[in-house]
Amino acid sequence: xxxxxxxxxxxxxxxxxxxxxxxxxxxxxxxxxxxxxxxxxxxxxxxxxxxxxxxxxxxxxxxxxxxxxxxxxxxxxxxxxxxxxxxxxxxxxxxxxxxxxxxxxxxxxxxxxxxxxxxxxxxxxxxxxxxxxxxxxxxxxxxxxxxxxxxxxxxxxxxxxxxxxxxxxxxxxxxxxxxxxxxxxxxxxxxxxxxxxxxxxxxxxxxxxxxxxxxxxxxxxxxxxxxxxxxxxxxxxxxxxxxxxxxxxxxxxxxxxxxxxxxxxxxxxxxxxx
Numbered sequence: 001x002x003x004x005x006x007x008x009x010x011x012x013x014x015x016x017x018x019x020x021x022x023x024x025x026x027x028x029x030x031x032x033x034x035x036x037x038x039x040x041x042x043x044x045x046x047x048x049x050x051x052x053x054x055x056x057x058x059x060x061x062x063x064x065x066x067x068x069x070x071x072x073x074x075x076x077x078x079x080x081x082x083x084x085x086x087x088x089x090x091x092x093x094x095x096x097x098x099x100x101x102x103x104x105x106x107x108x109x110x111x112x113x114x115x116x117x118x119x120x121x122x123x124x125x126x127x128x129x130x131x132x133x134x135x136x137x138x139x140x141x142x143x144x145x146x147x148x149x150x151x152x153x154x155x156x157x158x159x160x161x162x163x164x165x166x167x168x169x170x171x172x173x174x175x176x177x178x179x180x181x182x183x184x185x186x187x188x189x190x191x192x193x194x195x196x197x198x199x200x201x202x203x204x205x206x207x208x209x210x211x212x213x214x215x216x217x218x219x220x221x222x223x224x225x226x227x228x229x230x231x232x233x234x235x236x237x238x239x240x241x242x243x244x245x246x247x248x249x250x251x252x253x254x255x256x257x258x259x260x261x262x263x264x265x266x267x268x269x270x271x272x273x274x
Contacts, residue, residue: 003232003274004063005267006031007243008206009038012259016040017057023256027263030063033204033242034101036094037072051100058101066204066240067103069094076130077111077123077157084126091134098143104240105144105203107177108134110158110167112150119157127157128170135171146175146203149194151215152186159186161193168201175203179244180228181215182206191228199235206244207270216246218262220269229273241270 007029012020017040024032034054036042044050058065074087091108098106111127113119131147138145149164150156158164159182168174176198183191195202208216209225219225232241243266247254254262 003238003241004031005029005243005270006033006066006240007263008033008035008068010035011243011245011247013039017054021057021060023260024061024263027260028267029263030061031065031240032058032061033066033068033240034058035068036097037070051097055101065101065103066105066107066242067094067098067101069106069108071109075111075114077113077119077127079114088130088133092137095134095137095141095143099141103143105146105175106138107146107148107204109148110150110156112157113155116155118154124157131167131171135174139173144175144203146177148177148179148206149182151182160190161197164194165197168198176201177204177206178202179206180225181208181210184210184225185215188227192231195228195231195235199237202237202239204240204242205232205237206242208244211249214249216244217249218245218266220265226273233274243267243270
């Protein structure tokens with residue numbers, strides 16, 4: 001099976017789950033990366049009816065879904081033990097949800113040092129404990145767990161290929177979600193090195209373009225990640241290619257029709273590059 005075009009639900013954060021599915025289908029996109037913090041679901045996430053509605057909506061998507069675990073206000077290496085424990089709890093909850101909606105993969109974020117300084121060994125130990133707990137749970141549910149590379153800030157973990165490889169080597173069976181913009185934020189060489197070194201662990205790609213200091217800008221408007229897409233094609237990547245656009249990157253608010261049009265153009269451009 002070839003690369004599957006998907007789309008992160010947060011581009012459509014203001015819509016209900018059914019509306020999100022309708023918009024994606026109208027744009028010719030058959031798969032969704034469902035962010036559990038999508039507001040219309042998140043606000044009632046523990047309600048059984050809400051979970052049933054999500055399950056039903058996802059079942060409409062012909063190519064199914066992936067899932068993005070909660071990240072807002074959370075940190076799996078936090079100094080604050082309450083935040084740390086909440087991060088574990090929320091990730092384990094999202095894994096249960098992923099099994100229910102038959103997600104192909106669950107993407108999680110690395111930890112970061114709470115202050116803007118280089119992570120310490122204690123920070124890394126905390127993050128690795130989190131990973132073991134979550135990987136054990138994912139294995140028990142027969143789920144694919146995937147770790148995303150961070151933006152290259154001083155406090156970040158897994159923002160370089162070397163750091164990501166070191167972590168992945170500790171956890172056989174843990175996959176890698178490449179966020180192209182995060183990698184490019186350091187350099188083009190950094191992004192290419194991720195692909196060269198870790199393509200055998202990649203299971204999901206977040207596709208967006210850097211532009212004027214903004215991240216997750218539509219690729220079809222910038223066309224500045226073509227070399228990265230070519231490298232993915234050359235290495236034989238055939239997992240999910242997830243459109244990740246931040247609507248705050250646009251100068252004006254977007255209507256439903258605007259977002260459908262953008263998604264159609266983004267899908268068509270990515271398809272032309274595969």
